[in-house]
Amino acid sequence: MQITNFLKHHYRHFNAAALIDAAEGYNKHLAEGGKMMITLAGAMSTAEMGIQLAELIRQDKVQIISCTGANLEEDIFNLVAHDFYERVPNYRDLTPADEQALLERHMNRVTDTCIPEEEAMRRLEHSVLKFWEKADKAGEQYFPHEFFYQILKSGELEQYYQIDPKDSWMLAAAEKNLPIICPGWEDSTLGNIFAGHVISGDIKNVHTVRTGIEYMIYLADWYTQQATEESKVGFFQIGGGIAGDFPICVVPMLHQDLGRTSVPLWGYFCQISDSTTSYGSYSGAVPNEKITWGKLGQDTPKFIIESDATIVAPLVFAMVLGQ
Numbered sequence: 001m002q003i004t005n006f007l008k009h010h011y012r013h014f015n016a017a018a019l020i021d022a023a024e025g026y027n028k029h030l031a032e033g034g035k036m037m038i039t040l041a042g043a044m045s046t047a048e049m050g051i052q053l054a055e056l057i058r059q060d061k062v063q064i065i066s067c068t069g070a071n072l073e074e075d076i077f078n079l080v081a082h083d084f085y086e087r088v089p090n091y092r093d094l095t096p097a098d099e100q101a102l103l104e105r106h107m108n109r110v111t112d113t114c115i116p117e118e119e120a121m122r123r124l125e126h127s128v129l130k131f132w133e134k135a136d137k138a139g140e141q142y143f144p145h146e147f148f149y150q151i152l153k154s155g156e157l158e159q160y161y162q163i164d165p166k167d168s169w170m171l172a173a174a175e176k177n178l179p180i181i182c183p184g185w186e187d188s189t190l191g192n193i194f195a196g197h198v199i200s201g202d203i204k205n206v207h208t209v210r211t212g213i214e215y216m217i218y219l220a221d222w223y224t225q226q227a228t229e230e231s232k233v234g235f236f237q238i239g240g241g242i243a244g245d246f247p248i249c250v251v252p253m254l255h256q257d258l259g260r261t262s263v264p265l266w267g268y269f270c271q272i273s274d275s276t277t278s279y280g281s282y283s284g285a286v287p288n289e290k291i292t293w294g295k296l297g298q299d300t301p302k303f304i305i306e307s308d309a310t311i312v313a314p315l316v317f318a319m320v321l322g323q
Helices: 002-010 014-031 050-058 069-084 096-104 117-138 144-154 169-176 189-200 212-226 241-248 250-257 287-293 309-320
Strands: 035-040 064-067 107-110 113-116 233-238 268-273 302-306
Touching: 002 014, 002 309, 014 035, 014 233, 014 268, 014 302, 014 309, 035 241, 050 169, 050 309, 064 069, 064 241, 069 113, 069 117, 069 144, 069 169, 069 189, 096 107, 107 117, 113 117, 117 144, 117 189, 144 169, 212 241, 212 250, 233 241, 241 250, 268 287, 268 309, 287 302
Parallel strands: 035 064, 035 233, 233 268, 268 302
Antiparallel strands: 107 113
């Protein structure tokens, strides 16, 4: 437990202390029989958070994930094209001409990391299109993550693996058949590609890939079955945005719109965010605001760590994993 011991000795105040409290709260929640949802905003997969997230999945320390379409696909991009990625440590100094040069080389920049279009995006498109077309012709419909599970389990991408497979959180999730919620999947590279194939006529039924409303229905059923007073579901939110706001709303929907008032509130809440508290901001809202929306209770353990998630989340996860 070298990392945990180091953190407990040195992280004593302010955001550092909040990190310790949140990690210990996470462990306490699981020890008391609770379950945990982790939500991934931003580009956490490109930040290679899968290195630890995959182990959390394997050790049953997360029971469901909500993520953006970008995080869903970018873990697989990294899996099959890692050696073609380029890091740009001086990205703050890039001129418009520098950015244009990256575009002409088909290198899509995410902060200091460039994702190679041909080796990552087009390579995955080649595989996923076959699965979309097969389902479309059979009149079948699947969620975005289910199509990815099918591809990963088929083994057809194995020839392209460029990282240790144990560091891919999507592979770990596929092996566990972990529930995933991916609201707004349409706002992703493969979502755009899917739209293009519908427009071109390659895919006849736009609903071959199931939608966000269906994801909410799926989540409502899962939460109703899994959340009990003896085993509440916790909410560990990395960043803000739709990956967090969409799933947390399932509780007020169940209570206020379906009358399932016996379903418990979320049993733990933590958010890692560098968004400052400001006017009308969801990402910057303090946890207590969620009480007014029927998402959290007065006594729900609540933590907020105002820092860079790429620095903080691996440390929290290390404590949860007992490292």
